[in-house]
Amino acid sequence: MKGILAVAVVCLLADLTDASVTSWTQTDFTVSTGSGTPSVTMKYNNKVTETSAADADIVELVALPAGAYTYTLPTASNPDAIGTIATASSGLITLATGKSLDYETKTSYVFVVVATPGSGTAGTATVTVEIKNMVEFSQTHYLACIADGTTAGTTIGTFTVADKASDDTITYEYSPTTHFDYDETTGVVTVKTGVTLAMKTLAGYELTLAATASGGSSDTSASTAATLWIAVGICSSNAMQITAMLGIVLLSFATALYL
Numbered sequence: 001m002k003g004i005l006a007v008a009v010v011c012l013l014a015d016l017t018d019a020s021v022t023s024w025t026q027t028d029f030t031v032s033t034g035s036g037t038p039s040v041t042m043k044y045n046n047k048v049t050e051t052s053a054a055d056a057d058i059v060e061l062v063a064l065p066a067g068a069y070t071y072t073l074p075t076a077s078n079p080d081a082i083g084t085i086a087t088a089s090s091g092l093i094t095l096a097t098g099k100s101l102d103y104e105t106k107t108s109y110v111f112v113v114v115a116t117p118g119s120g121t122a123g124t125a126t127v128t129v130e131i132k133n134m135v136e137f138s139q140t141h142y143l144a145c146i147a148d149g150t151t152a153g154t155t156i157g158t159f160t161v162a163d164k165a166s167d168d169t170i171t172y173e174y175s176p177t178t179h180f181d182y183d184e185t186t187g188v189v190t191v192k193t194g195v196t197l198a199m200k201t202l203a204g205y206e207l208t209l210a211a212t213a214s215g216g217s218s219d220t221s222a223s224t225a226a227t228l229w230i231a232v233g234i235c236s237s238n239a240m241q242i243t244a245m246l247g248i249v250l251l252s253f254a255t256a257l258y259l
Helices: 002-018 238-258
Strands: 029-033 039-044 057-060 069-072 083-085 092-095 108-117 123-132 141-147 155-158 169-175 180-182 188-191 204-214 224-233
Touching: 057 108, 057 123, 083 108, 141 155, 169 180, 180 204
Parallel strands: 039 123, 141 224
Antiparallel strands: 029 039, 057 092, 069 108, 083 092, 108 123, 155 188, 169 204, 180 188, 204 224
């Protein structure tokens, strides 16, 4: 009896290993052609947020029936060499090293993944993946200069994201909030009510600006950030601005040491 069971298990494993591809998992996909067949064309229902993180997941394709397949992503079916198969035993496409998913450069990609069994017929899945925008400031660091003695209500500048989608609503936040206001709608930074900026008190300030998208096409799950350095003094002097910026950096280090 045990011998019969052993033979049955071996045969079952052999069937799983050598099974021909008959279809592909369709959960989270919209199929346009080939539903329930070895060759399918689909659209991934979840947009992938733009990123430059190597090995970030893009999309996973799973051949059926369950079994051991070797998954490949042929060069001709990998636009811009943007993706790579994470492991040959899975159909997970990840972002290739040194590549970026950039919504402003390309809004979608079409991949063709091949699943090959140990023997039997291989299957192909053609999938379209759309890229989702993530709002970003045009710079990661800004430098502004204002005159010594600048009073409340004075505008420092406008600092907004550079790539919002037309249907996005952007909300701006900042810290610290002690000396400046940052309008949550317009992105305008002004000197806070009751504050006068004096160089002898502090020659520079550092603000962390953040922006979050909602109600539109961009990613709403995370905010993007930038740093604003504000120098106080003689703004016509480049040396003055550089000195103030260095002062802010030194102040940041000193603060960190005593926290």
